[in-house]
Amino acid sequence: MSINLLIVTGYLGSGKTTLLREFKAAIGKATCHFIINEAGQVALDQTTCDVVDDEATVVAGGCACCVKKQGLIDALKDIIDNRRTGARDNNVYIVIETSGLANPAPIVFSVTTDEYLRHHVRIAGVVCAIGSVETMGALEHYPSAGEQLAMADAIVLTKTDRVDASTLARTRGHIALQASDCPIFLSGTTTVDWTSVLASLGSHSSKTHMAAGPVQAGATENSHGGITNCVLRIHEPLDWTAFGVWLSALLARHGESIVRVKGVIPVIDWQGERFHVLINGVQHVMYPPEHVAHEQSLPKIPALVFFFRSISSHEIRRSLRQFYRSHLNVDDLNVSLD
Amino acid sequence: MCLVCAQISASDRWTRDPRDSNDQRVAGGAASTSRHQESARRLKILNALVASHRLKIRSDDAGGYLIASMTGKTASVSSLDELWYTLRLRFACVVDVLDS
Numbered sequence: 001m002s003i004n005l006l007i008v009t010g011y012l013g014s015g016k017t018t019l020l021r022e023f024k025a026a027i028g029k030a031t032c033h034f035i036i037n038e039a040g041q042v043a044l045d046q047t048t049c050d051v052v053d054d055e056a057t058v059v060a061g062g063c064a065c066c067v068k069k070q071g072l073i074d075a076l077k078d079i080i081d082n083r084r085t086g087a088r089d090n091n092v093y094i095v096i097e098t099s100g101l102a103n104p105a106p107i108v109f110s111v112t113t114d115e116y117l118r119h120h121v122r123i124a125g126v127v128c129a130i131g132s133v134e135t136m137g138a139l140e141h142y143p144s145a146g147e148q149l150a151m152a153d154a155i156v157l158t159k160t161d162r163v164d165a166s167t168l169a170r171t172r173g174h175i176a177l178q179a180s181d182c183p184i185f186l187s188g189t190t191t192v193d194w195t196s197v198l199a200s201l202g203s204h205s206s207k208t209h210m211a212a213g214p215v216q217a218g219a220t221e222n223s224h225g226g227i228t229n230c231v232l233r234i235h236e237p238l239d240w241t242a243f244g245v246w247l248s249a250l251l252a253r254h255g256e257s258i259v260r261v262k263g264v265i266p267v268i269d270w271q272g273e274r275f276h277v278l279i280n281g282v283q284h285v286m287y288p289p290e291h292v293a294h295e296q297s298l299p300k301i302p303a304l305v306f307f308f309r310s311i312s313s314h315e316i317r318r319s320l321r322q323f324y325r326s327h328l329n330v331d332d333l334n335v336s337l338d
Numbered sequence: 339m340c341l342v343c344a345q346i347s348a349s350d351r352w353t354r355d356p357r358d359s360n361d362q363r364v365a366g367g368a369a370s371t372s373r374h375q376e377s378a379r380r381l382k383i384l385n386a387l388v389a390s391h392r393l394k395i396r397s398d399d400a401g402g403y404l405i406a407s408m409t410g411k412t413a414s415v416s417s418l419d420e421l422w423y424t425l426r427l428r429f430a431c432v433v434d435v436l437d438s
Contacts, residue, residue, distance in 0.1 A: 241383070245384065245418070249434075253436070254436065319436045326386070
């Protein structure tokens, strides 16, 4: 049984520490441990988070996605080795609060590729805190804020008590557009409902739903902070072998440009069996594909969502169709862009 | 029989060995037959991608890939990710599906 690893990310001042405090209150300190990453040399978040001593490990002096990557790995291993007995591993959470500048993608990569950690840790998801007040400015001016949003499996819009209702609605709509309908929760006027957040991470339906997110009428791409997203609708089952080669080749060559790919695709295997598979990747890191067990959670039209920069959605669509034409003699693969 | 859904622990092997964790669901020799068929189809696509670079890709005994050039240069890799990387660095073969 693996320990759940929750990554809480968000730009500087977005309210991550408040979320950790609320998480602790909701889950209980007996079943969670915090790793607080601070880009500066001095960490204060473990104090403001009201977690001390054996409940929190501080990784300070750099971001856990880069200079403090090894520090994070060591901290995780220490926690796993020294965890208290009594609680079942699947009821235990390790929560990483990233620095405000960190990109969650390398953190996910580090954990999923470490020989030890990948057998002891299950990544529950990436939760991104976004402040209601400064959302537009952060996404507009700081690419890392856009990257954090793109990586999110769930979003918590914080400080909702500091904006009026119309501003909140506008901000929420903007975030929904940027994140392709990633589940959004609110914190500020009331505390965030962590039970619902964790449930959304644990179900297929939330990730499935992402692929069916609404897209602005008439638009094919949404762009902010240099990161664009597009929805590629898959109207017929894809040959899994060809799709795997195509996507791995695409990410190997353009992984730096494609910051996230997620969604549900209909698949047909070489024996003709059909089913749906959940695809979830961050830059060049792919999570293991999963079957979608509940058909009712499927979007009406299965789709892949790409978050990218430097390339265009039309190039991606053309590439996939051309690949199937060249290697499988599929003349007109039925995929469309929203 | 499931050929795709895989609880593959190594993320860089996500497209490969999709039957490893499902062998218990596959009767008798069907698993190895499936693996062989899937591997052959994948190799056919890979070789088409590198044909213009005068390269040949084969399966190796360890479940990885063996790259060989016409000049006798060879390299063994264990995953698709490593294959793309090695093709670019050691064989100057850039596979860019956006350019295809």
